[in-house]
Structure formats: C-alpha cells, structure tokens
Amino acid sequence: MAESRTPPEVDRAAASRKAVAARRARASLKRDIATRVVTAQEVLRRALADPTSPAGTLRVPDFLTAIPAIGESKRDRILAQLGISPVKRLGGLGVRQRVSLSRWLDERLPEPVPRPQRSRLVVLAGPTAVGKGTVAAYVKDHHPEILLSVSATTRSPRPGEVHGEHYFFVDDAEFDRMIAAGELLEHATVHNAYRYGTPRAPIEKALAEGRTVLLEIDLQGARQVRHAAPDATLVFLLPPSWDELVQRLVGRGTEDVEERARRLRTARRELAAQPEFDFFVVNADVATAAAEVAELAR
Numbered sequence: 001m002a003e004s005r006t007p008p009e010v011d012r013a014a015a016s017r018k019a020v021a022a023r024r025a026r027a028s029l030k031r032d033i034a035t036r037v038v039t040a041q042e043v044l045r046r047a048l049a050d051p052t053s054p055a056g057t058l059r060v061p062d063f064l065t066a067i068p069a070i071g072e073s074k075r076d077r078i079l080a081q082l083g084i085s086p087v088k089r090l091g092g093l094g095v096r097q098r099v100s101l102s103r104w105l106d107e108r109l110p111e112p113v114p115r116p117q118r119s120r121l122v123v124l125a126g127p128t129a130v131g132k133g134t135v136a137a138y139v140k141d142h143h144p145e146i147l148l149s150v151s152a153t154t155r156s157p158r159p160g161e162v163h164g165e166h167y168f169f170v171d172d173a174e175f176d177r178m179i180a181a182g183e184l185l186e187h188a189t190v191h192n193a194y195r196y197g198t199p200r201a202p203i204e205k206a207l208a209e210g211r212t213v214l215l216e217i218d219l220q221g222a223r224q225v226r227h228a229a230p231d232a233t234l235v236f237l238l239p240p241s242w243d244e245l246v247q248r249l250v251g252r253g254t255e256d257v258e259e260r261a262r263r264l265r266t267a268r269r270e271l272a273a274q275p276e277f278d279f280f281v282v283n284a285d286v287a288t289a290a291a292e293v294a295e296l297a298r
C-alpha cells in the first residue's frame, strides 16, 4: 500500500514544480509586454498558436493590465465591451472574442508596419547594453558589401581603437565645425558625456553606388535620421527578454542601488521607443541577429 502511494506524491511534486515554472514564465512574459519587448498582438498570436504556452495560459485580465496605460478600471471596461469573462485565458478565447480583442489591439496599439518604399539606409538602434556594437561589428565582418558608417566622436580612443576605422576622434572645435558645415547627417550627446555624429558624405556616396549603409547609433540619432531621411529603415535591436537586459545592465551588481535604478529607468524609456521603428531583431545570438539585420538591409 505504501508503495502505491509513492507515485502520486512524486507526481504532485513534479506538478507543483511545473506550476511554479509556468507562473514564472507568465510573469516574465507580462514584464515583456509592459516593456514592449513583445507587442500585445504577438502575445495573442502565440497564445492562439499554442494554448498551453505561457501566452496561452495567461489570464486575459492579467494580459490587459500588463499593457502600458491599462489600469484595473480600464481593464474591466475593455472586458465588458469585448464580452470576455475575467476567468478566461488568452488561449481559450472563442473565435468572436479573439477577433474583437485583436481588432481592439490593432486600433489602440498599432503594430509597426513595414513601409513599401525604403532606401538602403539602415539604422540599428536599441536600448543600452543590448549589444548593438557587437551585432554591427559582426555585420561588418561577414557582409563586406554593407558599409558600416564610421562616426565622429569627441571621446578619446579606447585601447585598440583606430582613428578612421572605429571612429573619427575629433576635438570639440572640429565637431562644431563639422556641424556648422553641414557635414553631419545627425549628431547627439550620448550618456550626457561626449558628442557623436554621422558623417554625411561617405553615406551619400555609398547609397549613390547602390550599396547598403548601416548606422549603429543611439535613439536620438535614429530619430534625427528618420526626420532627415524618412525612407530610411529603422531597426530596433531587442534583448531576448526584460530579465536578460537587466542581467546585461546590472548583472555584476557592482553599481549602487541608485545607479541600478537609473539604468533600469533608462532601459524602460529606451524600450518604449519601439513603435517608432520599422523592424525588430532579437539579439539572443549575435550571428543570427546580424544575419537578420543584413537581410533587412538587402
């Protein structure tokens, strides 16, 4: 008799471990929705593709309140308006409920759509510590047909950095002159420290030759390029998840509490810029991310 009771207990322990893992996965997914690492529509698509997935087992009220700017009272109004019971999970929605939820999301939170007329000017931006520089360097090494723009900067070279290859290292006076002469396509002060700018001439020459040009710049720069060249392709590099970005930002835990909080606030603000971008590439693996960027640049 004692023996026959053992398996159910083992099963129960395994089931409870599984339940904890599932809850963690849903919590992580909610953070990704909140920080716009994934769009709400993408989560709905995942839920419908696999109702047993973290997205599929997420309750609709929890899904809604994870979306920025939806609080509890708005959530209840939406549920009533769409005729969805608060106990429903995303993967268990009926056809009519799916359609109305998806329509509601498309109207209120439109997903970025690729524009048909795009130039060969590609901007790679994304939150701090997501690995833009590494991905851009990989593209440069593996796709010699793509020109990686070399920026001008007022910061000093780090060991191993070569003038004209990694940056054009200039002083403040020269940077001012470049701005005044209209030589920079965009420029910005990054991290409240040094100035960085994209020289216009090499880009115009490469584009005229039909080449693709890749700029690895910060968000302020990306916005200026959008303004100066509305047909440019803006690619947002995403971390695999919010947790992963936090790890990359504060992983070593060497910063004090205030500095950690400041970095996380910055990351949230940067992630919120996603709707301004045309395409998203997830940097889970550098080679794959670089291949996707190169593909978008073709």
Ligand code: 5GP
Pocket: 132, 151, 152, 155, 186, 187, 188, 190, 196, 197, 198, 216, 217, 218, 219, 220, 221, 222
């Ligand atoms: P780092 O000094 O570590 O090489 O670069 C710091 C930051 O400056 C990175 O986020 C990088 O994307 C940004 N950056 C590099 N070049 C440019 C540029 O030409 N324009 C702008 N706006 N940002 C740049």
